[in-house]
Amino acid sequence: MTYQYFATVGRGLEDIAAQEIISLGGTNVETDFTGVHFEGDTELLYRVNLWSRTIFRVLLTLETVPSRDSDQLYESVKSFDWSSYVNPSQTLAVHCTGKSPRLNHSHFTALQVKSAIVDQQQEKYGIRSDVDTENPDVIINAHIRHNKCTLSLDSSGESLHRRGYRPAMGRAPLKETLAAALLYMTDWTPDLPLVDPLCGSGSLPIEATLMALNIAPGLYRKDFAFQKWADFDPDLWEKVFAEAEASEKDTMPIITGSDAEEDVIIQARSNARACGFADKVKFYHQRLIDVEAPADHGVLICNPPYGKRLSETEQLFPLYKLLGDVLKQRFKGWTGYILSGNKELTKKIGLRTSQRIPVDNGGIPCTLLKYELY
Template identity: 45%
Template sequence: MTTDHFFATTAKGVEEVLAAELTRLGIENVSIESGGVRFGGGMPAAYKANLWLRTASRVLMPLAEFPCETPEQLYQGVRSVSWPRYLTTEMTLAVDCTLRDCAMTHSGFVALKTKDAIVDTMRDRFGGRPSVDTRDPDLRVNVRLFRNRCFLSLDCSGTPLDRRGYRLDKHEAPLKENLAAALVEMTGWDGSVPFVDPMCGTGTIAIEAAMKALRIPPGLLRTKFGFQRWPGYDRTLWTTLAKEARQGILPALPAPVVASDISHSAIAMAHENAGRAGVGEAVTIGRGAVGELIPPPGPGVIVMNPPYGKRLGEEEALRPLYKEIGDVLKQRCKGYTAYIFTGNLELAKGVGLKAARRIVLFNGPIECRLLKYEMY
């Protein structure tokens, strides 16, 4: 199974950060597009990307692109792909579908029509057909219809890359791991100065920071990837890449990573998550309100993701918290660069500091800002 180029998807606004990650990995022909980054290098690059990328959602292998306004065009376009290269009749199959600005508007129908075309191709050739397994398929096919063009890919990752495996308990509305990693990347923090998250919740941002500083690739935490079930999977190459990665992990953090939160249950979960991520000994996790914060001596980086009151009445109740955040930053965080990630700009004004930079990001469908403050 060979192709020379791939597409790594990510959250809106994170494309440049993802491109920089790929470039640092030594991967070639990196080009930014809306919603992700295209890159070259064949299957070795795809393996490396799945192992190392912190800010990607999935790594896709593009198969075909064609105009698509009718079910017939979709069916014929999908049939034009040489499916026996990627699939056997014994394997299981699933189709994921996303639509935007298209004549065809029902994603379930598009997925079904795609599946029919693949299955019919295999039946015509072999007299048998692969079966469908939507939960845990051997081959996950990705169909994206955008402005009446169809982009057909195979999903190399399988489970999305943000699901590292260290977070078992879904606490209320946590950040996805890859968005947390993107926040860390956007601060420019390199591990050489302290990193502090005084509103850490279940610890995701601090854990991602520690993994970056210790050079733990997020893919090492996972037990399986989509490409490992494809025909032609190169087990030797994967084992070599994973072994090299393990040998490069640092024994200790160059500078402290400190996390705290007011919630007992969140802190208990943060400890468990850090342990599963392999950074339990490295991250200092303690209980405390943001008003009690005393960070290590600066310079350093502070990142926090305070609540932003999605329901009516919550916003008013949160105003004192944002003012308190501003007071703590002014009084106790000299020499730090602070970042606040919020989906509520009205509340952010309560911090009472002038942001040196505002980066637009999306937490799922919510438009947010990463606000940067220089604490001289």
């Protein structure tokens, strides 16, 4: 049976996520603002949750109902038959996104949806589901747009960017989903060496290693929300999971990360151990000035600090100048990529860019700068 799905993604990553979903078998794929609509069967739902590197969560679309105001929303939701999706013995949580002129408070809208569902249960069974905002059995998503409400089931639960492998995080780490998307934006392929000379807790090198070894990022998670659904198919899930485990590769190129701060390198190594490939990706406690290219070609990528205030920006001028010098002097034959949210700083790099790709990093307008290093 074919179902309608919607994958939520970071702003600006819609096209990349769409290509990923297509590669996993999704059909009728269409991008939307911070999301991707697609169709597929239950096996695809399991596979996208397990394999996607760039999306936050996958929603199963149930129904779109009229919601001109709170009263109409309540009646519309209550008239929908919820018995196939949540029973009174299960806990539930309702998350609301979007708004309309008369429904512009997400918490109130979520309460209306919740009340309609449990009131239907009370009338039908004499008992109702309890609300559990921490670890619910069923997560319902209500999206308000143009006086209509799209009701969905959240199949992922905790956001998919939380892979489950990262117990340790450095300061202001890249989300894993963005790190993976950045790698897709570059010319890097899983057979090329990759270096991150300002790696922090290791998001970029670790995501690159997952790609190079063809490891499904969802393998590190404890569970997904769909495993508590009434129609969950454990045999099908075991098949999809086993196929993912069997697809891991043994060989990979040189992938390294380094940082001048010893504590974040300790964190990066801890994260690599949690992935089970501490012996594959190498992390070095090393100053930027001492970084050397480990091969005659490859991709260097990094996310240096941006500096929020003028005084911080000025303090970072030497770092960016040094970064440009290292690229120019030590990485001839390579391609460099620098993600930055500060134009004043990137001017200090002193190299001509061959491409500039707009990127949203947690609400900060950034640019991924490409440098051909001859």
